[in-house]
Every structure is written in structure tokens, then in C-alpha cells.
Amino acid sequence: MRARVLLPLLLALYGCGAFAAPSTVFLEELTWTEVRDEIRAGRTTIIVPVGGTEQNGPAIALGKHNARVGLLSARIALALGNALVAPVIAYVPEGALSPPSGHMRFAGTITVPDATFDQVIEYAARSFGAHGFRHIVLLGDHGGYQKNLQAVADRLNRQWAATPVRVLAVPEYYRAAQADFAQALRQRGFRDEEIGGHAGLADTALTLALAPQLVRVDRLQQPVGAPDGVHGDPRRATAELGQVGVETIITRTVDAIRKATAPH
Numbered sequence: 001m002r003a004r005v006l007l008p009l010l011l012a013l014y015g016c017g018a019f020a021a022p023s024t025v026f027l028e029e030l031t032w033t034e035v036r037d038e039i040r041a042g043r044t045t046i047i048v049p050v051g052g053t054e055q056n057g058p059a060i061a062l063g064k065h066n067a068r069v070g071l072l073s074a075r076i077a078l079a080l081g082n083a084l085v086a087p088v089i090a091y092v093p094e095g096a097l098s099p100p101s102g103h104m105r106f107a108g109t110i111t112v113p114d115a116t117f118d119q120v121i122e123y124a125a126r127s128f129g130a131h132g133f134r135h136i137v138l139l140g141d142h143g144g145y146q147k148n149l150q151a152v153a154d155r156l157n158r159q160w161a162a163t164p165v166r167v168l169a170v171p172e173y174y175r176a177a178q179a180d181f182a183q184a185l186r187q188r189g190f191r192d193e194e195i196g197g198h199a200g201l202a203d204t205a206l207t208l209a210l211a212p213q214l215v216r217v218d219r220l221q222q223p224v225g226a227p228d229g230v231h232g233d234p235r236r237a238t239a240e241l242g243q244v245g246v247e248t249i250i251t252r253t254v255d256a257i258r259k260a261t262a263p264h
Contacts, residue, residue, distance in 0.1 A: 030084075035084070043082050043084060045135040046085075046137065050088070051092070051141050052141070053109065055106030055109050056198070058230075059204070070088045071211065073088075083137070092112065093113065093148070094110065135168060153169040166261075172252045176252035181248055185201065194233040202232070220234045
């Protein structure tokens with residue numbers, strides 16, 4: 001289900017708050033004058049969702065990270081009440097081209113060099129700072145570039161120390177999706193070898209909860225090891241299990257952003 005279809009449901013959950021709910025939280029669906037007016041009204045946090053286009057085994061489509069981080073960012077923005085969501089960054093480091101390494105060993109994966117990725121993140125942040133956003137939040141759905149996001153945030157924050165603009169790399173988002181969700185699944189009786197680290201039970205359940213059209217349920221099968229890109233056993237994954245992860249990610253991330261942006 002596309003973000004635009006889900007948005008009316010998300011807005012219904014927004015409720016009453018300090019700000020009037022915008023017609024959309026997605027920056028690319030607003031005009032420039034609407035963005036200007038939202039900033040003037042106090043909506044000065046911008047979430048930059050970072051995904052990735054990579055293999056996810058034979059049962060999950062290549063755009064898993066992009067769909068998930070976009071939808072979760074919208075939910076997080078609505079919970080914060082003062083945030084908009086930038087377009088998802090879908091081109092990230094995924095391994096070497098020649099010889100192919102990492103996810104680049106699988107058809108359809110797209111990679112960019114670390115330096116290129118860092119510069120895209122940096123200039124997105126610089127753009128938002130120039131327009132009047134005060135908190136630029138980097139949310140990454142993929143583990144491989146978490147250190148890049150932190151490095152860019154640290155570098156810009158040093159340069160902007162005398163200004164009110166801050167860049168926040170929020171590790172709680174990815175930690176909730178991985179460690180916290182895995183722990184919740186263990187408490188429900190699932191084994192680590194099922195939960196997995198990539199395209200296993202946890203990964204598949206999250207995707208079923210957020211973007212079920214990306215999961216080929218008929219192809220969920222007993223794992224055959226790394227050659228098919230799956231680490232874990234996705235066969236018992238359900239959207240209901242994934243919703244546990246969704247709520248964990250939103251709660252942990254919103255709390256972390258509020259804490260980081262609270263006035264001292």
C-alpha cells in the first residue's frame with residue numbers, strides 16, 4: 001500500500017496537538033509556499049529517511065528499506081507533531097562493483113561510493129538548514145551506513161555550533177528494529193536462528209506489517225543459507241508480529257528525538 005493511501009489513516013491518529021495537522025507530512029507533496037508556512041508555524045523538524053535498494057532474498061522485493069523507512073518516518077513525524085518528511089534516499093553503499101561484494105552479488109542491488117553517499121546526506125542537510133529547519137533528523141533503515149550518518153551529523157554540528165541548527169543521527173531507530181524487536185520475538189518463543197539478521201523472520205514480519213505487497217508469501221521457504229541472501233527463517237512471519245516491531249521503532253525513535261531536541 002502506498003504512503004499516500006496510508007496517510008489519511010495516519011492523520012486520523014494524529015489527534016489534537018500544538019500544531020494543526022498539515023494536509024500531508026511528505027515534503028514532496030507540498031508546494032514551496034506551504035513548506036515556508038509550515039516552518040513559520042513552528043514545524044521546524046525535518047526527517048530524512050534513508051533506505052537502500054538491495055536484495056532481500058527470493059521473497060521480499062528490492063525496495064523493502066525504502067518503503068519501510070518512508071512509512072515509519074511518517075508515523076514518527078505525526079507523533080512528534082512538528083515534523084515533515086523528506087524524500088527517501090534510496091541510493092546507498094551496498095558493496096563494491098568489481099568484483100561484486102556484499103549485496104552487489106545479487107541482481108537489482110544499487111550501490112554508490114561512501115563519499116558520494118556522505119555528500120548527498122550532507123547537502124540534503126545543508127539545504128534544509130538554509131530553508132529554516134532547526135532539527136534535521138537522519139533515520140537509517142539499513143545497518144551498513146549507520147556510521148556514515150553519524151559522521152555527517154558530527155561534522156555539520158561542529159561547523160554549525162554557533163547556530164541553532166542541529167543534525168541528529170538517531171541510532172535508536174535501527175537499534176529498535178534490530179535488537180529490541182529481536183528481544184521481543186525471543187520473549188514470544190522464537191529462536192535466534194529463526195529471527196535472523198536479513199530477510200529472516202523479523203525482517204519479513206516488519207515488511208508484512210508495513211508494505212505487505214513487497215512480500216511474496218508463496219516464496220517464504222526453509223532457509224538454504226547465504227547463497228539465496230536469507231539469514232534466518234521467515235516462514236512463521238506475520239503482520240501481527242511485525243506490528244510489535246513497528247510500535248517499538250516508533251516509540252523508541254520519538255522518545256530519542258524528543259530528548260535530543262528538548263531545550264536545556
